Amino acid sequence: MKKMLRKSLLLFLAGVLALSFAGCAKKTETDKLVVGTSADYPPYEWHIMQDGEDKIVGFDIEIAKEIAKDMGKELEIKDMNFSSLLGALEAGKIDLVLAGMTPDEEKKKNADFTEIYYKAEQGVVIRLEDKDKYKTVDDFDGVKVSVQQGTSQEKIAAEQLKGAQVKTLTKVGDLILDLKAKKCDAVIVELPVAKAYVEENPDLIISEVYVTDEVGGAAAAVKKGNTELLEQVNKTLKRLMDEGKIDEFVADAIKLSSETVE
Numbered sequence: 365m366k367k368m369l370r371k372s373l374l375l376f377l378a379g380v381l382a383l384s385f386a387g388c389a390k391k392t393e394t395d396k397l398v399v400g401t402s403a404d405y406p407p408y409e410w411h412i413m414q415d416g417e418d419k420i421v422g423f424d425i426e427i428a429k430e431i432a433k434d435m436g437k438e439l440e441i442k443d444m445n446f447s448s449l450l451g452a453l454e455a456g457k458i459d460l461v462l463a464g465m466t467p468d469e470e471k472k473k474n475a476d477f478t479e480i481y482y483k484a485e486q487g488v489v490i491r492l493e494d495k496d497k498y499k500t501v502d503d504f505d506g507v508k509v510s511v512q513q514g515t516s517q518e519k520i521a522a523e524q525l526k527g528a529q530v531k532t533l534t535k536v537g538d539l540i541l542d543l544k545a546k547k548c549d550a551v552i553v554e555l556p557v558a559k560a561y562v563e564e565n566p567d568l569i570i571s572e573v574y575v576t577d578e579v580g581g582a583a584a585a586v587k588k589g590n591t592e593l594l595e596q597v598n599k600t601l602k603r604l605m606d607e608g609k610i611d612e613f614v615a616d617a618i619k620l621s622s623e624t625v626e
Contacts, residue, residue, distance in 0.1 A: 395436075395437055395438055396437055396438045396439075396440055397428075397431065397432045397435060397437040397438070397439055397440070397459055397460065398440045398442060398457075398458045398459045398460070399428045399431075399432075399439065399440070399441050399442070399458065399459065399460045399461070399462050400442045400444060400449045400452050400453065400457075400458035400460070400461050400462075400463070401420070401424060401425070401428075401441060401442070401443060401444075401449075401461070401462055401463045402443065402444060402445060402446035402449065402463045403420045403422070403441075403443045404535045404536045404537050405422070405446075405463065405464050405512075405536050405553075405557055406422060406557060406560040406561075406617070406621035406624075406625050407422055407423055407556050407557070407560055407614065407617035407618045407620070407621040408422050408423060408424045408463065408464035408556075408557070408582070408617070409421070409422035409424045409425055409462075409463065409464075410422055410621065410624075410625065411443075412620075412624045420441050420443060421617070421620060422617050422621075423482075423610070423613035423614045423616070423617040424462040424463065424464060424582075425441065425462075426613040426616075426617070427462060427481065427584075427600075427601070427604065427610065427613065428441065428460075428462050430600055430603075430604055430609070431460070431596070431597055431600045431601075434596070434599070434600045434603075435596055442457070442458055445513075445534045445535075446463060446465075446512055446513065446514050446515065446534065447513045447514035447534060449461045449463055449465070449514075449585075450471060450474045450475050450585065453474075453475055453585060453586070453587050454474060454475075454587065454588075456587070459586070459587075459593065460584055460585070460586055460593065460597065461475070461584060461585035461586075462584050464482075464484075464554065464557075464582045465477075465582055465583060465584075465585055466515070466516040466577060466581065466582060466583070467480070467583040467585070468516055468519070468578075471585070474588070475585040475586065475587065475588060476585065476586050476587070476588050476589070476590065476591075476594050477583040477584065477585050477586075478583045478584040478585075478586075478594060478597050478598050478601055479583065479598055479601060479602070480581035480582065480583050481581070481582060481583060481584070481601045481604070481605065481610060482581055482582045482610060482614065483581035483582075484554040484555055484556055484581065484582070485554070485555040485576075485577075486517070486520060486552060486553070486554060486555060486575045486576065486577055487552070487553060487554065487555040487557070487558030487559070487570045488525075488550055488551070488552055488558075488570065488571045488573040488575060489540075489543060489550065489551045489552075489553065489558050489561065489562060489568055489569070489570055489571070490543070490549065490550050490551075490568070490569060490571045491543065491544075491546075491549070491567060491568060491569075492566070492567050492568060492569050493567075494549065495569055495571070498549070498550060498571050498573055499571070499572050499573065500572075500573060501524055501525050501526055501573060501574075501575065502526050503573070504525040504526060504527060504528040504550065504573075505526055505527030505528070506527055506528075506529065507525070507527075507528050507529065507549045507550065508528075508529045508531055508547070508548040508549055508550075509521045509525055509528040509529065509530055509531065509548060509549065509550045509551070509552065510531045510532070510533055510539045510542045510543065510547075510548040510550070510551050511530060511531070511532055511533075511539070511551070511552050511553075512532070512533065512534070512535070512536055512539060512553070513532040513533060513534050514532075516577055517552040517553065518530060518532060520552055520575050520576075520577060521552050524575045524576070525550075525552075525573075525575070528550075531548055536553060536557065536561075539551045539553070540561050540565065540568070543568065544565065544567065544568070550571070550573075552575065555570070556614070556618060558570050559618070560618065560621040560625050561625060563625075564625050584597050584601070
C-alpha cells in the first residue's frame, strides 16, 4: 500500500512539474514580441559592429522597441531575406514585420498592414560617369536595372523605366555592388537608402530621373486576422507620430548610416 501511495505521489508531482514547465515556456513565449526584418536597408535597418558586437540598428528597430515597450514584452529581432518575411509571418515564425515594407495590393493578400508610418520618395542610383546618360525614364530602353526582390521597386522599374531589363537581388548591398561592378546600370531604392549609399560611394549619384510609388510609404505587417496586434501597433505608431518621434528616429538613423554604411 505504501509503495502504491509513494508511486502515486511521485506521478502526481511529476505531472505538476511538467505543467509548471509548460506554463513557464508558454509564459516566456507570450511575453516576447518577435519582429522580422531584412537588415540591409539603411536607414530603416542594417548591421553595425559596436563594442565588438554585431548589432541591428535603424529607425524601424527603434519603432519596434517602442511597440514592445508599450505591450510590456521583450523584443526579439529576426533578420532574414526581404522576400521571406511574409511567409515567415504566415507560418507564425514572427509576430510582426518592420522592414520598410510598402503595403501594395499584392502584399495585402498575405498580411494585414498598419497605417503608413513613413513616406519616402524613390531614388534611381547610377554611376557618376553616367550622369549625362540617364536623365529621363525614356533613357532606359534595354538598360539593366537592379532592384531588391519582393519590393515595390520591381513594379516601378518594370512600369516606369521604359524598356528596362529588370534584375532582382535579395540584398540591397548586392544591388550597389552590382552597379559598381557594371553588372547593371541603375538601381532603384527609397530615397533615404539611396542617400545613405551615395554618401559613402563618391562614384555613385542619385540621378535626375523621377519615379513614383503609388502606395507611397512604409507600413508594419501582422498575420491576417490578428486585429488585436494590429490595433496595438497602430496605437503605438500614432503616439510616435504625434510626438514627432519617428522623424527623430529617422534623422538619427540617417546620421548613423552616414557614419557606418560602407
